[in-house]
Amino acid sequence: DSGVTQTPKxxxxxxxxxxxxxxxxxxxxxxxxxxxxxxxxxxxxxxQYYNGEERAKGNILERxxxxxxxxxxxxxxxxxLELGDSALYFCASSGLGQGAEETQYFxxxxxxxxL
Amino acid sequence: AQSVTQPDIHIxxxxxxxxxLRCNYSYGATPYLFWYVQSPGQGLQLLLKYFSGDTLVxxxxxxxxxxxxxxxxxxxxxxxxxxxDAAEYFCxxxxxxxxxxxxxxxxxxxxx
Numbered sequence: 137d138s139g140v141t142q143t144p145k146x147x148x149x150x151x152x153x154x155x156x157x158x159x160x161x162x163x164x165x166x167x168x169x170x171x172x173x174x175x176x177x178x179x180x181x182x183x184q185y186y187n188g189e190e191r192a193k194g195n196i197l198e199r200x201x202x203x204x205x206x207x208x209x210x211x212x213x214x215x216x217l218e219l220g221d222s223a224l225y226f227c228a229s230s231g232l233g234q235g236a237e238e239t240q241y242f243x244x245x246x247x248x249x250x251l
Numbered sequence: 252a253q254s255v256t257q258p259d260i261h262i263x264x265x266x267x268x269x270x271x272l273r274c275n276y277s278y279g280a281t282p283y284l285f286w287y288v289q290s291p292g293q294g295l296q297l298l299l300k301y302f303s304g305d306t307l308v309x310x311x312x313x314x315x316x317x318x319x320x321x322x323x324x325x326x327x328x329x330x331x332x333x334x335x336d337a338a339e340y341f342c343x344x345x346x347x348x349x350x351x352x353x354x355x356x357x358x359x360x361x362x363x
Contacts, residue, residue, distance in 0.1 A: 138294060169351075179295075179341060179353040192349035226294055236283040236345025237302045242294035 139163065140229050140243035148249045154215040157246045161208055161229030167191070168210040169230070169240060170202055174223035185210055186232070217250045224248075253278045255342050257354035264332050265362045272327040272357050274342030283345035284325040286316055289356075290338045298340075301325065312336070337361045 139162035149155055161168050170182040172195075181194035185204035196202075199217075204210040214221060224247050228240035254277045264270050276282055283302050287295040299310025306318040316327045325342060342354040 138296070140294070178355045181351040181353075184349055194350055228295075236347065236349055236351065237300070239297050239300070242287075242296070244292075244294045 138241040138243060140227060140241050142225075142227050142243040142246050144246060145244070146247050146249075148251065149217060150251055151217055151219060153217050153250075154213065155217065155248065157212040157214070157225050157227075157248075159210045159212070159227030159229075159243060161210070161227075162241055165229035165231050165241070166208065167230045167232060167238075168204055168208070169228040170196075170210070170212050171226040171228065172223045173226060173245070174220075176220075177223075179226075182212070214248070219250050222248055222250045253344055253346060253350070253352045255344050255352050255354035257340075257342055257357050259357045260355070261358045261360065263360040263362060266334050267331050270327075270329045270332045270336070270359070272340050272342075272359070274325045274327065274354060275323050276325060276342070276344045277323065278344050278346070280347065282325075284316075284318060285343040285345065286310065286314065286325075286327045287341045287343060287353075288312075288338045289341065295341065298327070332359075332361055334361045334363065 141160045143158045167186045169184045173179045182196040184192040202212045224245045226245045228242045230238040230240045256275045285300045286298040301308045339356045339358045345351045
């Protein structure tokens with residue numbers, strides 16, 4: 137158990153809908169990362185937040201957005217969903233998020249299925 | 252552009268045999284390199300990482316990896332594989348700008 141929690145574990149929705157994925161980092165960690173793992177794209181870095189501020193951006197679509205709240209939990213919002221958005225979405229956390237050398241601790245993921 | 256290549260999609264080894272998983276990266280500066288393991292239905296767990304210094308890095312579960320700058324490689328090794336090592340392994344590179352790039356993964360199957 138990494139100490140990172142993600143809810144829900146599974147999510148089934150329809151095309152065009154909007155969903156919110158939630159992540160709680162390990163106690164004391166200030167930085168949160170979001171990743172998408174799909175069969176065709178593999179594991180892709182989406183975005184990083186540190187203490188409420190966006191720090192780094194990867195291959196995140198404009199239909200997707202994220203935020204980190206004062207209590208440090210983070211939410212990933214996916215809108216206008218398409219079939220291709222079906223994937224496993226991981227959240228990871230690290231202490232300070234100030235460098236790539238920090239160890240990231242991954243949550244168990246949220247499996248999204250868009251029908 | 253940064254990229255990571257894991258040329259082997261699937262590898263099968265016998266229990267007790269040695270293992271080497273290949274990873275090649277493309278990155279302009281000194282890379283931050285990682286190996287993660289993912290068991291079915293689980294998140295990723297860090298096995299080891301390299302930033303600088305000794306090019307042979309020891310990790311958890313008896314794994315080690317060697318950074319070879321001249322070959323742009325960071326191969327993962329284990330001298331004797333256990334059945335519990337069956338999983339998917341990902342090589343990753345991190346940039347100075349906190350962006351991370353993962354390889355496509357290598358699925359390891361262990362024969363009894």
